[in-house]
Amino acid sequence: MPKTKKNVQQRTRNYATIIYPESAIKNWKELLANSHVPCFISPYHNKDKNPDGAPKKPHYHVMLMFDGVKTMDQVKKILEPMGAVGCEPVNSTRGYARYLCHLDNPEKHQYNPVDVQEMNGANYQEATELASDRRATGREIRMFCQRYKIISFSSLIEYADLYREDWIMYLEQSGWLIKEYLKSKAWSQQNGVEVDAEKIKEMVEAETSDKE
Numbered sequence: 001m002p003k004t005k006k007n008v009q010q011r012t013r014n015y016a017t018i019i020y021p022e023s024a025i026k027n028w029k030e031l032l033a034n035s036h037v038p039c040f041i042s043p044y045h046n047k048d049k050n051p052d053g054a055p056k057k058p059h060y061h062v063m064l065m066f067d068g069v070k071t072m073d074q075v076k077k078i079l080e081p082m083g084a085v086g087c088e089p090v091n092s093t094r095g096y097a098r099y100l101c102h103l104d105n106p107e108k109h110q111y112n113p114v115d116v117q118e119m120n121g122a123n124y125q126e127a128t129e130l131a132s133d134r135r136a137t138g139r140e141i142r143m144f145c146q147r148y149k150i151i152s153f154s155s156l157i158e159y160a161d162l163y164r165e166d167w168i169m170y171l172e173q174s175g176w177l178i179k180e181y182l183k184s185k186a187w188s189q190q191n192g193v194e195v196d197a198e199k200i201k202e203m204v205e206a207e208t209s210d211k212e
Contacts, residue, residue, distance in 0.1 A: 024083035043115035
C-alpha cells in the first residue's frame with residue numbers, strides 16, 4: 001500500500017504519558033519495568049494547581065525513551081494496557097525530564113528530583129544535568145569540605161554514599177578534581193603554606209591599588 005499523508009505517522013524516540021492511580025491498573029509500574037524500555041516516573045504530582053487555583057487531579061508523568069524511533073500506535077500498545085492517559089511525542093529529552101519536577105517552572109510546585117523513579121537503565125541526573133548544575137555541585141562539595149575540614153576523599157565518598165546520593169554521579173565523573181583539591185589542601189596544611197581565598201583577594205586588591 002503506497003504511503004499517503006493519512007497513513008504515515010510521525011516517528012520519534014521519546015514519548016510521554018500521564019498515569020492517574022485510581023484509573024490505572026495496580027501493577028502499572030511492573031508492566032513498565034517488563035517493557036524493558038528506559039523510562040522515568042515523576043514524583044507523585046499531588047500539589048499541582050489549575051490557573052484558577054483549584055487543585056489538579058493527582059497524577060504521575062511518565063517519559064519513555066526508546067533506542068529507536070517508534071510510531072505513536074506502537075507506543076500506545078505499551079501504554080494502553082496500563083490505563084495510561086494520553087501519548088505525546090517528546091521533543092526534548094532534557095526539557096521534559098526536568099519538567100517531571102518543574103525544575104524550570106518556578107511558578108509551579110517544585111518536586112524533589114530524588115523522588116524520580118528510574119527504570120530499565122534510565123539515569124535522571126544524567127538526563128537533566130546542565131553545565132551550570134555541574135559547576136554548582138562541584139562548588140557545593142568543595143564548600144562542604146572547607147566547612148567541615150574534610151581532606152580525605154574516602155571520607156567524602158562514604159558520606160555521599162550514605163547521605164548525599166545526588167553527589168555520587170559528580171564524584172564518579174569529576175571526582176579527580178575533588179581528589180586533587182583535597183590532596184593539595186592536605187599538602188598545604190601539612191607544610192604550613194595554605195593561604196585562604198580572602199587573603200589572596202586582599203593581596204590582589206593591594207597590588208592593584210599600588211599600580212593605580
